[in-house]
Amino acid sequence: MRLQREQVVEVAIRLLDADGLDALTMRKLATALGVKAGALYWHFTSKPALLDAIADRFVAGLAADLPAGTWEQQLVALGQRVRRALLAHRDGARVLAGTYPSEPNTIQVGNKLVEILQNAGLPAQQAGWTADVALHYVLGHTIEEQAQLELEKRGAWNPQPHSDDAENKLAATAFAADPAERFDYGVKLLLDGVRQQLTDLAM
Amino acid sequence: MRLQREQVVEVAIRLLDADGLDALTMRKLATALGVKAGALYWHFTSKPALLDAIADRFVAGLAADLPAGTWEQQLVALGQRVRRALLAHRDGARVLAGTYPSEPNTIQVGNKLVEILQNAGLPAQQAGWTADVALHYVLGHTIEEQAQLELEKRGAWNPQPHSDDAENKLAATAFAADPAERFDYGVKLLLDGVRQQLTDLAM
DNA sequence: ACCTGAACACCGTTCAAGT
DNA sequence: ACCTGAACACCGTTCAAGT
Numbered sequence: 155m156r157l158q159r160e161q162v163v164e165v166a167i168r169l170l171d172a173d174g175l176d177a178l179t180m181r182k183l184a185t186a187l188g189v190k191a192g193a194l195y196w197h198f199t200s201k202p203a204l205l206d207a208i209a210d211r212f213v214a215g216l217a218a219d220l221p222a223g224t225w226e227q228q229l230v231a232l233g234q235r236v237r238r239a240l241l242a243h244r245d246g247a248r249v250l251a252g253t254y255p256s257e258p259n260t261i262q263v264g265n266k267l268v269e270i271l272q273n274a275g276l277p278a279q280q281a282g283w284t285a286d287v288a289l290h291y292v293l294g295h296t297i298e299e300q301a302q303l304e305l306e307k308r309g310a311w312n313p314q315p316h317s318d319d320a321e322n323k324l325a326a327t328a329f330a331a332d333p334a335e336r337f338d339y340g341v342k343l344l345l346d347g348v349r350q351q352l353t354d355l356a357m
Numbered sequence: 358m359r360l361q362r363e364q365v366v367e368v369a370i371r372l373l374d375a376d377g378l379d380a381l382t383m384r385k386l387a388t389a390l391g392v393k394a395g396a397l398y399w400h401f402t403s404k405p406a407l408l409d410a411i412a413d414r415f416v417a418g419l420a421a422d423l424p425a426g427t428w429e430q431q432l433v434a435l436g437q438r439v440r441r442a443l444l445a446h447r448d449g450a451r452v453l454a455g456t457y458p459s460e461p462n463t464i465q466v467g468n469k470l471v472e473i474l475q476n477a478g479l480p481a482q483q484a485g486w487t488a489d490v491a492l493h494y495v496l497g498h499t500i501e502e503q504a505q506l507e508l509e510k511r512g513a514w515n516p517q518p519h520s521d522d523a524e525n526k527l528a529a530t531a532f533a534a535d536p537a538e539r540f541d542y543g544v545k546l547l548l549d550g551v552r553q554q555l556t557d558l559a560m
Numbered sequence: 561a562c563c564t565g566a567a568c569a570c571c572g573t574t575c576a577a578g579t
Numbered sequence: 580a581c582c583t584g585a586a587c588a589c590c591g592t593t594c595a596a597g598t
Binding site (some may be wrong): 189191192193196197 | 561562563564565566
């Protein structure tokens with residue numbers, strides 16, 4: 155029973171979910187696979203290369219079978235899918251942020267986003283830039299959402315809305331609110347921006 | 358000549374700029390300070406705690422002395438300041454993304470952003486959420502911009518606009534363009550979104 | 561083709577003991 | 580109060596040698 159690339163990625167994700175990114179080591183992964191650490195380097199040239207494969211696994215299939223609807227609905231749906239896909243795995247957003255953006259599934263998601271925006275009426279170049287902005291927002295939001303989650307898990311999260319010397323206005327408004335709602339709010343803000351681009355083009 | 362917290366942070370940043378985050382180790386830092394590794398733990402409880410201090414250093418003073426102008430101009434100016442502050446140090450965005458968001462200077466930037474949006478006419482809660490969205494965009498964009506920079510440094514950056522099996526629409530439009538321009542475009546998109554919020558409120 | 565054994569050159573962190 | 584010495588329990592990666 156030989157080791158397969160897919161198998162390695164699967165077990166790596168299991169370890170990641172169980173113990174987090176900082177605890178995912180090549181040695182522990184090898185042990186979990188019943189193999190010595192050096193064997194992994196036959197299948198992956200390095201740990202970053204393995205993380206690339208893991209990240210691409212996270213976004214696999216996200217661009218497929220998007221329900222029909224307006225471009226607004228499709229954009230919202232795809233954005234939510236990406237966020238949920240990253241939240242589904244511990245440190246998922248941090249893993250994706252650290253990887254090379256040219257794995258096949260990552261490209262697919264990017265392409266789909268661009269296509270939706272082109273269908274909305276944006277020219278190719280503008281659609282590409284806008285898709286890039288949207289992806290960066292999703293990534294930034296989800297990294298922070300998940301960082302907060304990890305800190306809460308360790309009981310290390312308690313930003314004070316008001317300390318003695320200064321108030322923390324973000325803690326008072328955003329940090330306490332439901333992350334899913336805040337995420338949707340941000341997507342809405344971007345949609346409004348895109349609509350403005352479209353009316354600018356029509357003039 | 359005893360070691361000071363500030364001194365430790367300064368030398369750590371020098372090491373970071375020279376060799377990158379992955380090469381910044383407590384042992385090398387100690388050596389650079391002419392001290393043994395254990396000594397650092399008198400000044401910082403852990404490596405993450407040191408990184409918190411470094412990240413907060415990066416955004417120090419950014420909220421101060423913002424030129425007078427419309428809320429749009431102030432928002433653009435502050436956004437650019439944050440991006441530039443992170444770009445000024447190797448892996449700056451990645452460092453900030455990994456740290457606890459309750460260091461004093463980080464709070465100050467957040468507060469300033471909320472204030473600008475309140476002056477624009479948004480109610481407190483909405484201003485907080487919007488500020489959060491803006492910060493996440495800046496963070497997401499700058500992480501990716503800097504990741505690309507690091508890859509280019511190693512000659513490992515070459516996403517193909519067209520491969521044999523599929524085209525990469527983001528590579529064809531966004532990746533090749535000037536990151537500063539793309540950043541400004543995203544900020545503009547967000548500004549349009551905020552303006553829409555304001556007109557919605559006025560109805 | 562795929563894996564082991566064994567090494568190389570490192571890590572972060574703790575803590576008694578020193579000054 | 581601040582630092583050293585020395586250890587503990589690890590890392591990622593390489594590569595000759597085995598099967």
